[in-house]
Amino acid sequence: MDIASLETPVPVVDLGIAEANMARMQAYADAHGLALRPHIKTHKLPGLARRQVELGARGITCQKLGEAEVMADGGLDDIFISYPLIGEAKAERLAALAARVKMRVAVDSPAALATAIRAARHGHVIGVVVEFDSGAKRTGVTSVDAALDLARAIKAQPGLRFDGLMTYPTTAATAAFLAEALPRLRAEGLEPAVLSGGGSPQAAKTHELAPVNELRVGTYIYNDRMMVAAGAATWEDCALTLHVTVISRPEPDRAIIDAGTKSFAADIMPAGLQEGYGHILGYPEARIDRLSEEHGMVDLSACARRPEVGERLRVVPNHVCPVSNLHDRVAVIRDGAFQGFVEVAARGRTL
Amino acid sequence: MDIASLETPVPVVDLGIAEANMARMQAYADAHGLALRPHIKTHKLPGLARRQVELGARGITCQKLGEAEVMADGGLDDIFISYPLIGEAKAERLAALAARVKMRVAVDSPAALATAIRAARHGHVIGVVVEFDSGAKRTGVTSVDAALDLARAIKAQPGLRFDGLMTYPTTAATAAFLAEALPRLRAEGLEPAVLSGGGSPQAAKTHELAPVNELRVGTYIYNDRMMVAAGAATWEDCALTLHVTVISRPEPDRAIIDAGTKSFAADIMPAGLQEGYGHILGYPEARIDRLSEEHGMVDLSACARRPEVGERLRVVPNHVCPVSNLHDRVAVIRDGAFQGFVEVAARGRTL
Numbered sequence: 001m002d003i004a005s006l007e008t009p010v011p012v013v014d015l016g017i018a019e020a021n022m023a024r025m026q027a028y029a030d031a032h033g034l035a036l037r038p039h040i041k042t043h044k045l046p047g048l049a050r051r052q053v054e055l056g057a058r059g060i061t062c063q064k065l066g067e068a069e070v071m072a073d074g075g076l077d078d079i080f081i082s083y084p085l086i087g088e089a090k091a092e093r094l095a096a097l098a099a100r101v102k103m104r105v106a107v108d109s110p111a112a113l114a115t116a117i118r119a120a121r122h123g124h125v126i127g128v129v130v131e132f133d134s135g136a137k138r139t140g141v142t143s144v145d146a147a148l149d150l151a152r153a154i155k156a157q158p159g160l161r162f163d164g165l166m167t168y169p170t171t172a173a174t175a176a177f178l179a180e181a182l183p184r185l186r187a188e189g190l191e192p193a194v195l196s197g198g199g200s201p202q203a204a205k206t207h208e209l210a211p212v213n214e215l216r217v218g219t220y221i222y223n224d225r226m227m228v229a230a231g232a233a234t235w236e237d238c239a240l241t242l243h244v245t246v247i248s249r250p251e252p253d254r255a256i257i258d259a260g261t262k263s264f265a266a267d268i269m270p271a272g273l274q275e276g277y278g279h280i281l282g283y284p285e286a287r288i289d290r291l292s293e294e295h296g297m298v299d300l301s302a303c304a305r306r307p308e309v310g311e312r313l314r315v316v317p318n319h320v321c322p323v324s325n326l327h328d329r330v331a332v333i334r335d336g337a338f339q340g341f342v343e344v345a346a347r348g349r350t351l
Numbered sequence: 352m353d354i355a356s357l358e359t360p361v362p363v364v365d366l367g368i369a370e371a372n373m374a375r376m377q378a379y380a381d382a383h384g385l386a387l388r389p390h391i392k393t394h395k396l397p398g399l400a401r402r403q404v405e406l407g408a409r410g411i412t413c414q415k416l417g418e419a420e421v422m423a424d425g426g427l428d429d430i431f432i433s434y435p436l437i438g439e440a441k442a443e444r445l446a447a448l449a450a451r452v453k454m455r456v457a458v459d460s461p462a463a464l465a466t467a468i469r470a471a472r473h474g475h476v477i478g479v480v481v482e483f484d485s486g487a488k489r490t491g492v493t494s495v496d497a498a499l500d501l502a503r504a505i506k507a508q509p510g511l512r513f514d515g516l517m518t519y520p521t522t523a524a525t526a527a528f529l530a531e532a533l534p535r536l537r538a539e540g541l542e543p544a545v546l547s548g549g550g551s552p553q554a555a556k557t558h559e560l561a562p563v564n565e566l567r568v569g570t571y572i573y574n575d576r577m578m579v580a581a582g583a584a585t586w587e588d589c590a591l592t593l594h595v596t597v598i599s600r601p602e603p604d605r606a607i608i609d610a611g612t613k614s615f616a617a618d619i620m621p622a623g624l625q626e627g628y629g630h631i632l633g634y635p636e637a638r639i640d641r642l643s644e645e646h647g648m649v650d651l652s653a654c655a656r657r658p659e660v661g662e663r664l665r666v667v668p669n670h671v672c673p674v675s676n677l678h679d680r681v682a683v684i685r686d687g688a689f690q691g692f693v694e695v696a697a698r699g700r701t702l
Contacts, residue, residue, distance in 0.1 A: 309462040
C-alpha cells in the first residue's frame with residue numbers, strides 16, 4: 001500500500017526522522033550529564049517509549065495514571081507521573097502500578113502527598129518529588145518554605161522516598177529557586193537526588209539555564225511548528241505531518257482542507273510568532289487561518305502556486321501532542337515507504 | 352454507583368435535560384413546518400440519534416462518512432452527509448452506505464459531484480443537494496450561476512436525484528441567495544424539494560431568517576456556553592457538564608483543575624462574549640483563563656467563595672461538540688442518578 005492512497009486526514013510518522021530526533025536529544029543529555037526521561041504525551045506509543053529507553057533514556061514521564069497504566073502494559077518499567085494525584089481512587093491505582101513497576105510521583109500539596117501515603121500502605125516504595133513553580137503558574141509550590149515542608153513530610157513517611165524536586169519549564173526562575181532551596185534542603189539532610197526540568201523548545205540550553213540533572217522532554221521526538229518557530233528544529237526535523245486533502249476551492253484565494261479542530265486541535269501559536277494553525281509543506285505562503293471541526297480554511301492570497309481540489313497536502317501542526325491525542329492510529333513510514341498503522345495506545349487517557 | 356464517585360475528568364449527560372431540549376426543538380420545527388434533521392456531531396451517540404428520530408426528526412446529518420457508517424450500524428436509515436466527499440475511496444464507501452440506507456450528500460464542485468456519480472454507478476439512487484455559502488466562507492458555491500451549473504449536472508445524471516440546496520448557517524444572506532436562485536432553478540424545471548439551513552444559536556429564528564424547509568441543528572441537544580451567551584439556552588438547559596477535580600491551589604487566587612485541552616478543547620468564545628474556556632457552575636465569578644493539555648488554570652480573584660483541593664466542580668464547556676469528540680465514553684444520569692457509561696461510538700471518525 002502506498003502512503004498516497006491512504007484516506008485523509010491521517011497523521012503520518014516518519015520513523016527515520018523520529019530516530020534522528022531521539023538520537024540527537026540523547027546525545028545532548030549524555031554530553032551534559034543529564035538523565036533523559038522523555039514525556040510520552042507527544043507520541044503516546046509504547047513502541048516509541050521502549051525505543052527511547054533502548055537509546056539511553058532513564059525511564060519515562062507520564063501526566064496521568066491512565067497513560068502510565070498503558071505504558072506499564074507496554075513493558076515500560078520506570079515511570080514518573082509529573083502531576084498531582086488527588087483522591088482515593090487515584091491512590092489505589094498508583095498502588096497497583098507500584099506493585100508492577102518502579103513509580104515516582106510529584107506532589108505540590110498535602111492532599112497530593114496524602115494520595116502517595118495511602119498508595120504506599122500497600123507495601124511498595126514510591127519515590128516522591130516536590131513540584132515547584134518556575135513561572136508557568138500552573139501546579140507547583142510557589143515558595144521554598146512550602147517545598148521544605150513537603151520534603152520533610154515525605155521523608156518522615158515510611159514507604160515513601162524523597163527523590164528531589166521538579167518543575168516545568170526549565171527557566172532562569174528554576175535556577176533562582178534551586179539556589180535558595182538546595183542549601184536549605186541539604187542543611188536538613190534532605191539531599192535531592194533528582195532535580196528535574198523540562199520543555200523541548202529550550203532543551204538544548206538546559207545546561208546553561210539551571211543546575212537540573214534530569215531532562216523531561218516530549219515534543220522533540222516529532223517536533224512541530226512551535227519548535228521550528230523557537231529555532232529548536234527545522235521543517236526537515238518534523239517527524240509527524242498531517243496528510244490532508246483539498247476538498248473545495250470556492251474562491252480563488254481560498255482552499256478548504258478536510259481537517260479542522262478534530263484533527264489539528266485549535267492550539268494557537270504563542271504571541272509574536274506567525275499566525276495560523278499549521279504550516280503546509282510546499283506552500284509556505286498559504287495560511288490556515290480558521291478551523292471549524294472538520295474544515296480547515298486556507299488563505300491562498302499570498303501564494304503564487306495554488307492547490308486544486310483533490311490535491312493532497314502535508315501539514316506540520318502548531319502543536320503536535322494534541323494531534324496524537326485526536327487520532328486512534330498513526331500511519332508509519334520509513335524511507336518514504338508505508339510500514340503500517342500503529343494504534344495510539346495512550347490516546348485519551350485523561351483519568 | 353454514585354456520580355460523585357466517578358473519577359474525573361468525566362463528561363456527564365443529564366438525559367432529562369437532553370429530552371427536554373430535543374422535545375423543544377422538535378416542537379419548534381413542527382410549528383413552523385420545518386423538517387428537523389439533527390446533526391449528530393454534538394453527541395455522536397446512535398442511541399440519542401434514534402431518540403431524535405423517534406421524536407419526529409426526518410433523518411440525521413453527519414459530516415464525515417465514518418460518522419455515517421457508525422450511525423447506519425446503529426439503525427439510522429436516512430442520512431445526509433453535509434460535506435464534500437472527494438476521491439475514489441470515498442465514492443466506494445458512499446456506494447456501500449447507499450446500498451444499506453437512504454443517502455443524501457452535498458456537493459459544491461464538479462470534483463465532489465464526480466464522487467457521487469461514481470458511487471451511484473453501483474445502482475443505488477443518491478440524493479444530492481448543492482451547498483452554497485451564506486457568509487461562513489467555508490465550503491459552498493459563492494454564486495447562483497455555480498449552483499445552477501451543479502444542479503443541471505446532477506439532474507442529468509442517472510442514479511442521482513437533485514434534492515435541492517443547503518447552507519450553513521442560516522442567515523440573511525441565505526434568504527438573499529434563495530431569492531435569486533429559486534426562480535432561476537424553477538425556470539429550468541429544477542424544483543428544489545429541500546432547502547436546508549442550520550445552526551443551533553439562531554435555530555428558533557429560522558422561520559424569520561430565510562425560507563428554508565429543513566433545519567440541521569446539533570448543539571441544541573446538549574447546549575453549551577456559546578448557546579447561553581447567544582441567549583438560546585440557560586445554564587439549566589445544559590445537558591452535558593464536565594465533572595472535574597481541583598488538584599492544586601498554589602496561590603490564593605488560583606486553582607488548577609484536572610482538565611485541559613484534552614478534555615475541553617481550546618475553542619475560545621466568539622469575540623465580544625466573555626473570555627475563558629468554560630463556566631463553572633456554582634462559581635460564576637471563576638474564570639478558566641488558561642489551558643494546557645491536562646491542566647485548567649482558574650482565576651479565583653473575583654470569587655468570594657473558593658474551592659479547595661479535592662473539591663469536584665461541574666463545568667459547562669464553551670463548545671460542547673469537541674468535548675464529545677475527546678472522550679471515549681460519557682456518564683449518563685437521569686434525575687441525578689447514575690445510569691451507566693455510554694461509548695461515544697462516532698468519536699474520532701474524521702475519515
